[in-house]
Structure formats: C-alpha cells, structure tokens
Amino acid sequence: MLPLTLVFLSCWALVDAGSVSKGGNCTQADSRLQIGTYQFFDDCDSVTYCASNGTCLLKGCRKDEFPFGYATGATLPPLCPSGQFCPDEADVCQAQLTVGSPCQLNRDDECEPPPNAAELADTTNRGLNVDGAVCLNNVCMWANKTSGESCTVENTAYIAYGATGEFIDIVSRGNCVVGLYCDSSALQCMAEKDLGASCTADKECSSWNCLASGVCGVDTTIPKHVGTWVYVVVAIGIFGGIFGTLFGLFILHRRQRDQEREKRMQYWREQNAFHQNLLQMRQTARASILSFPNNGNSARSTMYDEAPIMQHAAPKSSGLRNYLADDSSDEGMMMQPSTRDDGRF
Ligand SMILES: *[C@@H]1O[C@H](CO)[C@@H](O)[C@H](O)[C@H]1NC(C)=O
Ligand SMILES: *[C@@H]1O[C@H](CO)[C@@H](O)[C@H](O)[C@H]1NC(C)=O
Ligand SMILES: *[C@@H]1O[C@H](CO)[C@@H](O)[C@H](O)[C@H]1NC(C)=O
Numbered sequence: 001m002l003p004l005t006l007v008f009l010s011c012w013a014l015v016d017a018g019s020v021s022k023g024g025n026c027t028q029a030d031s032r033l034q035i036g037t038y039q040f041f042d043d044c045d046s047v048t049y050c051a052s053n054g055t056c057l058l059k060g061c062r063k064d065e066f067p068f069g070y071a072t073g074a075t076l077p078p079l080c081p082s083g084q085f086c087p088d089e090a091d092v093c094q095a096q097l098t099v100g101s102p103c104q105l106n107r108d109d110e111c112e113p114p115p116n117a118a119e120l121a122d123t124t125n126r127g128l129n130v131d132g133a134v135c136l137n138n139v140c141m142w143a144n145k146t147s148g149e150s151c152t153v154e155n156t157a158y159i160a161y162g163a164t165g166e167f168i169d170i171v172s173r174g175n176c177v178v179g180l181y182c183d184s185s186a187l188q189c190m191a192e193k194d195l196g197a198s199c200t201a202d203k204e205c206s207s208w209n210c211l212a213s214g215v216c217g218v219d220t221t222i223p224k225h226v227g228t229w230v231y232v233v234v235a236i237g238i239f240g241g242i243f244g245t246l247f248g249l250f251i252l253h254r255r256q257r258d259q260e261r262e263k264r265m266q267y268w269r270e271q272n273a274f275h276q277n278l279l280q281m282r283q284t285a286r287a288s289i290l291s292f293p294n295n296g297n298s299a300r301s302t303m304y305d306e307a308p309i310m311q312h313a314a315p316k317s318s319g320l321r322n323y324l325a326d327d328s329s330d331e332g333m334m335m336q337p338s339t340r341d342d343g344r345f
Pocket of ligand 3: 145
C-alpha cells in the first residue's frame with residue numbers, strides 16, 4: 001500500500017513543477033526538494049533546468065527511460081552511459097562519485113559501485129542499494145556492513161495519504177549487506193527477522209512487512225496460493241452445477257412431456273368415445289329410418305353419413321385424431337368411454 005501512495009504523491013508533485021519555459025528567468029536558490037514528497041523542484045518547466053546564469057535551458061540528460069513532461073514523439077535528452085549519472089537538475093551527465101562524496105537523496109546510482117558489486121547488489125527490488133552503492137545522509141558509501149558491525153542509518157519521513165487521511169511514512173535505509181538491517185537505536189547491522197517475530201519497522205522483517213500488531217507478517221508481494229482442496233471444491237462446484245442443471249432440466253422436461261402425453265391420451269379417449277357415440281347414433285338413426293317402410297332414405301343418408309362428420313371434426317383434431325380415425329382396428333380402446341371431463345377441450 002505504501003509504495004502505491006508514494007507513486008501517487010510523486011505524480012502529483014511532478015504536475016506541481018515550475019512554469020518558466022526555455023529562455024526565461026529563474027533563480028537557482030528556488031531549487032529544492034518538495035516537503036513530504038522530496039521531489040526535486042525548480043522554477044523551470046519539466047523540459048528545462050535552471051542554469052547557473054539564471055536562465056531556463058533545455059535539459060541535457062534524463063534519468064528515466066520515459067521522462068515526465070515531454071510531448072509524444074518529442075526529442076528526449078539522452079540517458080547517461082554506464083559509469084555516469086544524470087543529476088536531479090538534469091543539466092548534464094556526470095561521472096559517478098567516489099565513496100565519501102556528496103550525493104542527492106535516494107540517488108544510489110550517483111555513487112561508484114564497489115569492486116564486489118555483484119555480491120552486494122540488491123536483487124530483491126526493495127531499493128536497498130544500486131549495484132552495492134548507497135547514498136545515505138547525502139554521502140556515498142557501500143552497502144558492505146556485516147552482522148554486528150556499526151552502520152549508518154538514514155530516516156526520511158514522507159507524507160502519505162491513506163483511507164484515514166494524511167500520515168507519516170518513515171523510510172529507513174542503511175548500509176548493511178542484503179539480508180541485514182541497520183538498527184536505528186543500536187546502529188548495528190542485525191539479521192532480518194522471520195515470520196511472526198516482533199518488529200517495529202518493515203525493514204526488520206525478511207518479508208518486508210511489519211504488521212500493525214508488531215509482528216512480521218507475510219510478504220505482500222508474493223502471490224497468494226490456495227490449497228489443492230480449493231481447486232477440487234471449485235471443480236466439483238463447476239461440474240456439479242453443470243450436470244445438476246442438465247439433470248434438473250431433464251427431469252422437468254420429462255414431467256412436462258408426461259403431462260402432455262396424458263392430455264393427448266385423454267383427448268384421444270374422449271374423441272374415441274365421441275366417435276363411438278356417433279356411430280351408435282347413426283346406427284340407431286338408420287335402424288329407425290329403416291323401420292319406416294316407405295320413406296326415401298337417399299336424402300337423409302347423406303346427413304348421417306360418416307364423411308361429412310369427419311370433415312367437420314378435422315380442424316379441431318391434433319393429428320392423433322386422424323391417426324385414430326385411420327386406426328379403427330384398435331377396437332379395445334375405442335370401446336372405452338371417457339370417465340373424465342375436465343373441460344380442457
Ligand atoms: C529577466 O531578467 C532580466 C534582468 O535580470 C530582465 O531584464 C528581464 O526583463 C527578465 N525577464 C523576465 C521575463 O522577467
Ligand atoms: C545563459 O547561458 C546560456 C548558455 O550558456 C546562454 O545561451 C544564455 O544566453 C545565457 N543567459 C544569460 C541571461 O546570460
Ligand atoms: C566497505 O565500504 C566502505 C565504504 O562505504 C569502504 O571504505 C570499505 O573499504 C569497505 N569494506 C570492505 C571490507 O569492502
């Protein structure tokens with residue numbers, strides 16, 4: 001959380017740079033490190049620096065790969081070659097400084113590395129030193145102090161902003177070798193503490209995280225790893241959800257299908273009974289007509305004939321109706337009258 005806050009502060013401070021453009025008047029006495037952020041500030045804008053004759057001139061070098069304040073595609077001043085550095089003013093590249101020379105705050109790269117730089121260099125990405133060299137209290141030195149040796153410490157109080165408002169973030173740096181820290185009161189190099197040990201500052205913990213409760217916590221930069229059982233539970237959850245849904249839908253649709261089939265069966269039975277009734281009615285009518293001796297039956301026979309009645313019933317049928325009409329061989333079913341009448345037809 002803290003580095004993020006500091007990055008935010010740095011960006012804010014850069015926006016707060018001077019406004020005098022190239023060729024304008026400036027005063028070198030105004031050049032300073034901003035309170036709270038320790039960002040370098042001068043009267044000149046972000047592409048110029050304040051020269052010794054009081055004029056803003058274009059910067060002669062840059063220390064960042066992507067410097068702030070340049071338009072896209074603009075010509076950037078050069079990065080300094082190995083063995084040289086670009087100071088905060090960014091006027092011109094200078095040769096690295098020997099041990100004991102004055103250097104600028106947090107500019108370990110301004111100091112000449114020790115002969116055993118590869119051995120002393122900080123590879124933890126915590127800004128402990130640059131190639132084994134460190135700038136403490138504006139003096140170049142090497143981070144070569146071993147356990148129990150007296151060391152130099154530099155405490156810088158930054159103003160930081162969090163959810164609860166403004167607070168002071170003290171960054172404490174020393175010249176002990178990587179893996180040791182410079183104790184602020186004893187001024188001796190001590191071994192970094194393991195997880196759970198009591199601490200008063202982040203630098204004391206090998207995890208670089210001293211919790212508010214005063215013990216070394218887990219390194220906040222390492223990704224969280226979950227147990228295998230979590231993967232198993234998640235996998236079961238996913239596949240259980242998929243197959244549960246499929247099975248549930250299958251059951252639901254089967255029930256609906258059964259209900260639909262039952263409806264059709266009932267319709268079929270009712271129509272069958274209806275058809276049976278008609279047949280009986282026709283036979284009754286025919287029998288009664290035939291019982292009249294001299295009555296012409298050609299006109300009435302069309303009235304009771306099967307065909308017109310079937311045609312009339314056709315639009316209401318559902319396909320099963322036709323199937324039934326064609327399949328008159330199933331006398332067993334046809335003889336069963338419907339006992340249910342729920343008015344759905
Ligand atoms: C810059 O300073 C010179 C004298 O030191 C003055 O004549 C000139 O007007 C100043 N320019 C601006 C823009 O203030
Ligand atoms: C300051 O120096 C630069 C280059 O050295 C020069 O171009 C500029 O005119 C000088 N300005 C003044 C006010 O002397
Ligand atoms: C440790 O670094 C200092 C400079 O900070 C140097 O003078 C000294 O010789 C170094 N000691 C060793 C053992 O390299």
